[in-house]
Amino acid sequence: MANMNDVTNDFDLEQFLPYLLNQAAEATSHSFEKEYRDRYGFTRTQWRVLANLGKFGAMTARDICAIGHIEKTKVSRAVAALETTGMLHRSPSERDRRAEVLSLTEKGLGVFAELGSMAVSFDRQLRDMLGSDQAGQLQALLRRLMALSPSSSQS
Amino acid sequence: MANMNDVTNDFDLEQFLPYLLNQAAEATSHSFEKEYRDRYGFTRTQWRVLANLGKFGAMTARDICAIGHIEKTKVSRAVAALETTGMLHRSPSERDRRAEVLSLTEKGLGVFAELGSMAVSFDRQLRDMLGSDQAGQLQALLRRLMALSPSSSQS
DNA sequence: TTGACTTAGTTGCGTACGCAACTATTAGTG
DNA sequence: CACTAATAGTTGCGTACGCAACTAAGTCAA
Numbered sequence: 001m002a003n004m005n006d007v008t009n010d011f012d013l014e015q016f017l018p019y020l021l022n023q024a025a026e027a028t029s030h031s032f033e034k035e036y037r038d039r040y041g042f043t044r045t046q047w048r049v050l051a052n053l054g055k056f057g058a059m060t061a062r063d064i065c066a067i068g069h070i071e072k073t074k075v076s077r078a079v080a081a082l083e084t085t086g087m088l089h090r091s092p093s094e095r096d097r098r099a100e101v102l103s104l105t106e107k108g109l110g111v112f113a114e115l116g117s118m119a120v121s122f123d124r125q126l127r128d129m130l131g132s133d134q135a136g137q138l139q140a141l142l143r144r145l146m147a148l149s150p151s152s153s154q155s
Numbered sequence: 156m157a158n159m160n161d162v163t164n165d166f167d168l169e170q171f172l173p174y175l176l177n178q179a180a181e182a183t184s185h186s187f188e189k190e191y192r193d194r195y196g197f198t199r200t201q202w203r204v205l206a207n208l209g210k211f212g213a214m215t216a217r218d219i220c221a222i223g224h225i226e227k228t229k230v231s232r233a234v235a236a237l238e239t240t241g242m243l244h245r246s247p248s249e250r251d252r253r254a255e256v257l258s259l260t261e262k263g264l265g266v267f268a269e270l271g272s273m274a275v276s277f278d279r280q281l282r283d284m285l286g287s288d289q290a291g292q293l294q295a296l297l298r299r300l301m302a303l304s305p306s307s308s309q310s
Numbered sequence: 311t312t313g314a315c316t317t318a319g320t321t322g323c324g325t326a327c328g329c330a331a332c333t334a335t336t337a338g339t340g
Numbered sequence: 341c342a343c344t345a346a347t348a349g350t351t352g353c354g355t356a357c358g359c360a361a362c363t364a365a366g367t368c369a370a
Contacts, residue, residue, distance in 0.1 A: 011271030013210045017281050017290070018183040019203070020297040023224055025176035027301060032173055043356065048174070055168045062318060069178055074357070076320060098318040098365045116166030126172050129303045134296055135172070141285070141293045142175040146182060148284045198326065217348060229327070231350060253335045253348040316367070326357080337346070 032122050036115055041085075045070065045078040047115065050087060050104070054112030058103035060093065069146075087111060187277050191270055196240075200225065200233040202270065205242060205259070209267030213258035215248065224301075242266060 013019055029044070036042040042050070052064050061079055065072050079102060082088045087108035093099040104112060127135035168174055184199070191197040197205070207219050216234055220227050234257060237243045242263035248254040259267060282290035 025180035
């Protein structure tokens with residue numbers, strides 16, 4: 001006498017990891033996004049590109065794609081935008097004339113410093129809410145997940 | 156004699172939870188997205204709306220917004236699309252003439268069953284890669300994070 | 311050197327989205 | 341009841357994006 005409707009599989013949205021990850025990502029990113037959007041008119045991708053350059057120093061667009069798992073057209077457009085707002089500077093690579101080495105300008109560094117410190121305190125709040133051990137666990141798990149994933153070229 | 160450049164705060168992208176969450180969410184969602192996009196031409200939001208209706212049964216758009224933390228215009232458009240492809244059916248609510256009760260059609264239920272079982276096996280793969288205790292931890296942490304978040308109306 | 315293949319980066323086109331503004335209905339208050 | 345505020349849902353407009361196609365430069369081998 002099983003439920004006739006057992007076509008309905010045992011799928012449970014609330015336990016579906018991609019769904020939970022998405023929700024958590026949206027929820028946390030969304031509030032911080034307001035900061036860079038309102039203050040500097042940045043896109044999420046622009047913020048990421050800036051953050052990568054700020055953290056790791058001058059590098060090529062291709063490197064940003066690889067490190068940040070960001071698709072190249074997204075990076076291309078973000079770089080263009082950051083350049084026109086004077087945040088970064090492109091200089092032709094000498095090793096490869098197809099590539100350009102990107103580096104933050106003084107202005108870009110300043111903005112990175114500001115947003116970076118806001119990010120730090122935002123992150124601290126999150127970690128405080130979670131409790132620092134749990135936050136650490138979460139971080140480790142996310143890292144592991146990334147390491148296991150097929151990596152791919154990402155969205 | 157601190158580093159003159161200590162405007163450079165201690166921000167570390169690789170430890171920034173919103174960033175890690177985003178990467179993990181993108182990475183995991185991206186591969187599953189291919190399934191519903193290729194097979195049914197669904198948007199991520201369409202898939203989520205269908206999944207919520209499939210899991211929780213008939214409900215109003217507003218409820219979907221609340222449960223799934225999805226913004227209402229997104230839901231509105233997804234519902235419209237799912238209706239034109241015959242996945243769901245709207246009937247006017249008797250309690251509130253502004254609202255409409257949404258329910259999956261036979262076709263919608265069938266599609267939900269198919270995608271649901273694919274989701275189950277996709278999720279199982281993820282959990283196998285992580286190890287089931289770690290997967291469980293991750294799930295619990297994400298839930299907790301969502302519970303703590305200001306919730307808001309979400310993207 | 312030349313020709314086939316890969317790679318760095320850009321761009322055109324179509325789509326999903328975010329936000330603000332809108333309509334229609336309901337709730338609340340004197 | 342009358343009038344204001346809140347709510348369910350839709351839509352117009354501008355933007356960021358995904359994908360495929362493209363240009364230009366590098367690689368590799370015969």
